[in-house]
Amino acid sequence: MRSPWTWAALAVVTAVCGALLHAVAGGDTSRPLSAAEARRLTLTRLRTARDGPAAMTVRAPLPGGTAVIRAVVDEHRHRAVGWFDTGDAAERGLLAWDTGGLAVARPRTDGSAAPLTRPASLAQAVAEAGRLRRGVWIRRSYGPASLDTALRLTLSPLARPARRHVGEDHIGGRDYDVFSAPPSLRYWIDRTGGLRRVREDLDDDRAIEVDMTGARVRPGVPDGPWATGRPVNQPTTPAS
Structure with a gap:
């Protein structure tokens, strides 16, 4: 499988199966938000910002497989660090990103790909980063x-406001209402305003899923990948 640096040039051809809603299969349950639901969505925005840095699991389709990223995301600082795995031992490692771009850790001094041993936990991955x-x-x-x-x-999962209630779902023993935001986002939100999942539908029935696990990882996103505070996609100055 090709490295993350070629993913931008690849066509996405694999679907994330995830949870297709049985309640909205026919599309006949969609309706405008009620006043109570609109208030709940406002609460969701407040809770999501308040509860960070938050642990998330991200699934994105790749040619022939799926990239899985387990990360801690700080929405206030618009930064995240985690561990990516494509199913290929040669294509996994630490990943950091912000609003400007992304970065993969390659510890070898010659710049060659050096897959890291899979960490035992997200907290260990964050500490190593x-x-x-x-x-x-x-x-x-x-x-x-x-x-x-x-x-x-992941940096702004509720950037687009929901417009319609499109169904209900059940995940991990809890009930969720599912709301849609144009053109292709869906939010899974519980009765208390807790955000559980964000799904973005791509072309040809493919999709991206972001699951909020509810876990907090302390001390949060480290400064290591940024060091001097410059954007993560800004090149480093070559050594003299």
Whole structure:
């Protein structure tokens, strides 16, 4: 499988199966939001901002498989760090991103791909990202690939306001209302305003899913991948 640096040039051809809503299969349950639902969505925005940094699991379709990213996301700082895995041992490692772009950690001094051992937990991955020197992060700007779209979505999952209630779903023993935001977003929100899942439908029935796990990872997103505070996609100055 090709590296994350070629994903921007690849056509997305695999669907994330996820949870297709049985309640909206026919599309006949869609309706405008009630006043109570509109108030609940406002509460969701407040809760999502308040409860960060938050752990998330992201699934984005790739040619022949799916990229899975387990990350901690800080919406206030618009930064995130996590671990990506494509199913290929040679194509996994630490990942960092912000509003300007993304970066993969490559610890070898010669710049060659050096897959890291899968961490035992997200907290361990975040701690390791904080220890790495800024120079080992290989950076690039966002492109049109589904992975890039998914990472940007995590930084502002409720950027588009919901307009309609489109059904109900049941995940992990809890009931959720499902709301849609044009043109292609869906939000899973519980009765208390907790955001559980965001799904963005792509062309040809493909989709990106972002699951909020409810876990907090402390101390949050480390400064390591940014070091001096410059955007993550800004190239480092070559050593003299």
